[in-house]
Amino acid sequence: MIAEAWTIDSLREGSNWLAHPARVMTICAIGLVAGLWWYRVWTRPRWAALLLGGLLAVVTLAGLDPVLRDKVCRPDNLAILLLVLLLCFFVWRGLRQAAVNDDRAERGEPPFEAGADDKVLTWPHLVFLELVALVACSAFLVIWSLLVRAPLEPPADLETVLNPAKAPWYFVGLQELLVYFDPWLAGVVLPVVMVVGLSALPYLDRNPRGSGYYTLRERPLAVSVFLAAFILLWMLPILVGTFLRGPNWTLYGPFEPWDPHTESPAELVNLSAMVWGERSEMEAGFGAEAALWRPVVRELPGIVLLGFYFLVMPWVLSRTAWRGLRERMGSVRYLVFSVLLMGMGLVPAKMLLRWLLDVRYIVALTEWSLNI
Amino acid sequence: MLTAAGVGWTALTLGGTVGVLGVPRLLAPNVTAEPEVLVDIGELAGYAQVSLGTVDERFKRQGFWVVRLPEGLVALSTSCTHLGCLLNWDDRDGRFKCPCHGSGFDLAGVNREGPAPRPLERLRVTVEDGRVIVDGRRRFRGERGEWGHSESMVRLEPSAES
Structure with a gap:
């Protein structure tokens, strides 16, 4: 028993140590490079199912810890859990289709999407599907709002501010960015550059290949830059800001309770x-x-x-x-x-x-x- | 005259006019939470007795702390110089901490931790008839070299501690 307790404690401590944003970002960056390099291997359904099973097992085991469960199972965080699952699914789906198409291209066959003659009329086919999706989404939102209490906070007070004061989950990434930058840069310039940059993409990238079908081999730079920006610079800061930032916006490991009395962060110099x-x-x-x-x-x-x-x-x-x-x-x-x-x-x-x-x-x- | 187009254009014109006229109203906030600009914080003699490093939190609602530094008495603004969040005094760390992005300021108001680019502003403090008056209309910014100004601090003898 003692040995077991020791193992679990060291696992917790190891996770807390690994959870520093510098290490998390490094691990994710390595994972992304590896995932893009071996995309034909891990996206095969059997491997992907194994990865998903492993991920769910780790999440379930980690969820046994009361401290972590308390942080994750807040009503506002359900959307983030959903987001992580959807992100994993769609990254897998895109790269899987890319692997299939790149294999076909090597054999001299046209891409998977080119073969199917599945053009149908907008009315009634698409509009009907949209109606079904609309009803289903509305039902999902109604049920969600009935089951989960809205994360409302106490009335505003001039003397006290919630500690930590967190933005809504979709803005936590921006808030996390503000830790490293001046407000006008992180709050105004960088978002504007993002929007301008995304708008400029069609004018910068006039490569006709990869249009209408998934591929990685034909556009490695475009796909990897997009995934790196979206996963490492947008999704990851949301996760860090939500799960790893405690009182006074200090870093806490996932298994560390949010006790406001921890040591001060480092003193910074220009x-x-x-x-x-x-x-x-x-x-x-x-x-x-x-x-x-x-x-x-x-x-x-x-x-x-x-x-x-x-x-x-x-x-x-x-x-x-x-x-x-x-x-x-x-x-x-x-x-x-x-x-x-x-x-x-x-x-x-x-x-x-x-x-x-x-x-x-x-x-x-x-x-x-x-x-x- | 009472055609559909006539009614439509009239409504559009009226609505547009009201909308344009409403913009200045929209820009003016409903609430003005301006703190009282002139606050009498008490006898100077009382503050001279206070031990060094004491932070007086009684005036947080008015937007400042009264801090006893070795050289004298200062009134530090409570809003973070990064994005204006309300700071908390953490007596265990001896720092003013921001709950929004993790900035930390020391007793003198100098930015030490986190993204805050400049020190906390010091409010004007003067002594009238032995009473200390804090005036929020005049603020002294350390990064502009204004902390040397005589009204940025009430000078006290460092021997008050002893």
Whole structure:
């Protein structure tokens, strides 16, 4: 018995240690690369069923722990559990179809979707199906709202705020992003760049292949960039923010109770302070009468770093690894594409700087409320 | 005149006019939770007795804490400099903590943990007839070098502790 208790405790502790966002993101990134590399193997129904069974077994076993169960089984979190299941299913489904089509393409056959002559009229076939879906979804929502209490919170009070104060589940990812960025960047600039970037996709990517059928071999870059952004930068922050953030938005392992008295998180410093040496942050600010260029000079290391990241790196890539890509896309398209991609990469890069080096801001023009 | 098109266009015009006129109303909030800007927080002599590092939470509803620092008395704003969430005083850690994104500020109001880019604002404090008056209309920002201003702090002898 003692040995068993020891095993379970060490399993809990190991999971708590692994659940730091840095490790979770690394594990997920490795999993994603492996999943894309061996997509023809694991998407076979037998393997996929085994994976799903394993996942459900782990979730069920973990759910035996009262601490974790209490965090997961909140009414607001049901949607997230559903989301995880649907995400797994649709990633499997897309990659499975891609594997089937890529095998067919290698044998010189047309894609699976091209063979079937299943064109039908919108009315009545599609509209009827839509009606059925509408009724079914409404029934599901009505039953859900009857069975699960709405996660309402106490009336607003000027003196007390819920701790932790969490956004609705679909915005927790954005809230988690705000931990690493300035409000105007995480709340305004990054979402706008996302929308603009998604809208620009049809103009950037004019590759006709993969249109109307699933494939990975014919468009490896497009599929992997999309999956990486969606899973690692949108879904994962939602899960981290919901299940791993406790009082004072501190990180807690899945099996750690949300006791507000845990040790303080690391003290952060700006990149400029790291370069020029530590100094009291009170004295770091320049008075209103100080010359405008003084904060810029102070933040020069970060500005140079960002300039290198956004300008020099795409240029170097266009001469080396992405030479063919630049030639196919043309200079203007490649420029827009690379700036968007670098902007996307800034998110995990900034997270890494925070986790590994305790960097608060790369460029901290606090005098002008401009922090990156 | 009473054609369907006539009625429709009239309704559209009226509705549009009301809508446009309503925009300024929409932009003005229904609630103004402005804290009282001038607060008499009590005798200076009383605060001189307080031990160093004490945080007075009585004025949190008015939007500030009164903190006894080694050099004197300051009134720290209670709103986080990241996104304006209401902070909590955590006496175990000796930090002002934000429940929204994990920022933490030390006793002097300097941002130490989390994404907060600048220190907490200090409200103007003055002494009139031996009483300390906090004035929320004037705020001193450390990152702009304003904490050296004489009204950002009521200077007290550090010997009060002893």
